[in-house]
Amino acid sequence: MVRLLIVASAVALAAGSGLGCAGPRAKPQFVQQAQRLHDKALAPAISRDGDLADYVQAVGERLLEGARAAAPDKAADPVFSRLKFHLVGAELPNVFTTGGTHVYVYSGLLRPGVCDTEEELAAAMAHAVAHAMNLDVQNTLRDPDPRLPPPAVAWQFVTNRFTPQQEWAADKLAFAMYARAGWDPEQYGNLYLKLGDRYPGRPENGRAPLSYRTEAGRVSGLEPQRRWRQPPVADRRTFNDLRRSATSLGTAATGPALLAPEAQIILWALPNCVLPFDLPGQVQAQELLRPRPQAGPPVEPN
Numbered sequence: 001m002v003r004l005l006i007v008a009s010a011v012a013l014a015a016g017s018g019l020g021c022a023g024p025r026a027k028p029q030f031v032q033q034a035q036r037l038h039d040k041a042l043a044p045a046i047s048r049d050g051d052l053a054d055y056v057q058a059v060g061e062r063l064l065e066g067a068r069a070a071a072p073d074k075a076a077d078p079v080f081s082r083l084k085f086h087l088v089g090a091e092l093p094n095v096f097t098t099g100g101t102h103v104y105v106y107s108g109l110l111r112p113g114v115c116d117t118e119e120e121l122a123a124a125m126a127h128a129v130a131h132a133m134n135l136d137v138q139n140t141l142r143d144p145d146p147r148l149p150p151p152a153v154a155w156q157f158v159t160n161r162f163t164p165q166q167e168w169a170a171d172k173l174a175f176a177m178y179a180r181a182g183w184d185p186e187q188y189g190n191l192y193l194k195l196g197d198r199y200p201g202r203p204e205n206g207r208a209p210l211s212y213r214t215e216a217g218r219v220s221g222l223e224p225q226r227r228w229r230q231p232p233v234a235d236r237r238t239f240n241d242l243r244r245s246a247t248s249l250g251t252a253a254t255g256p257a258l259l260a261p262e263a264q265i266i267l268w269a270l271p272n273c274v275l276p277f278d279l280p281g282q283v284q285a286q287e288l289l290r291p292r293p294q295a296g297p298p299v300e301p302n
């Protein structure tokens, strides 16, 4: 009996502390919206290369472990234990979460001169995981309407962007989970420095220049520990092999004009979370999603 009581009070304590610590949680209607977008539109763009799929998922899982250490209250939401990281054939640097259990890692990230190391790929992916954990989609978009077709849902992402504050918060949380997950903190900013040279241009929508993003680690308040360090998921050679397979993913590398499928248009149209502005091909794709004005009733001539 005494033992039972102890068990019962331990359960009550666990339930109570769970309730006490839990911050805001992912709303089911947003999780469902992301699932619809995936099933109805984006799934065909996923790479069928099993090794690449496993690798991207493994890097993502390790980021989630890092997030559980860096932000346990946020990472405790059961939705995040179901996060799927998809490598999609889209030849631009981007990684995007649609607000549920799906993170899209663009094949353009694995081009030579973009993510040349696993650390650079992990840094980019960490940013999207941070948006997911911060619930930025549900904090930004209006409540989902299940009747909206996928292009109209994607258009909402175009017109309701993450704010500069959300971007900066995502960068800081990204650094924390990256470092806790065991990658070299010194290498966190490499990707952004390199992209700043490769894609010069003025930041848009109030976004910070890429050079600021390299500072996220310094201002995160986190003192990286040596004992957190782990070897990368793939050694250098394996990483390069995987990258070569990713390069052959996209058949058309010239932008969305040649890519008819809806998945490509939507992937290109989603705002760029790696660069501080959208590339011309993205703006083109966004125009394809723009809702057309409804034609009025025909006017009878008098």
Ligand SMILES: [Zn+2]
Pocket (backbone or CB within 6 Å): 127, 131, 162, 167, 170, 272, 273, 274
């Ligand atoms: Zn972002």
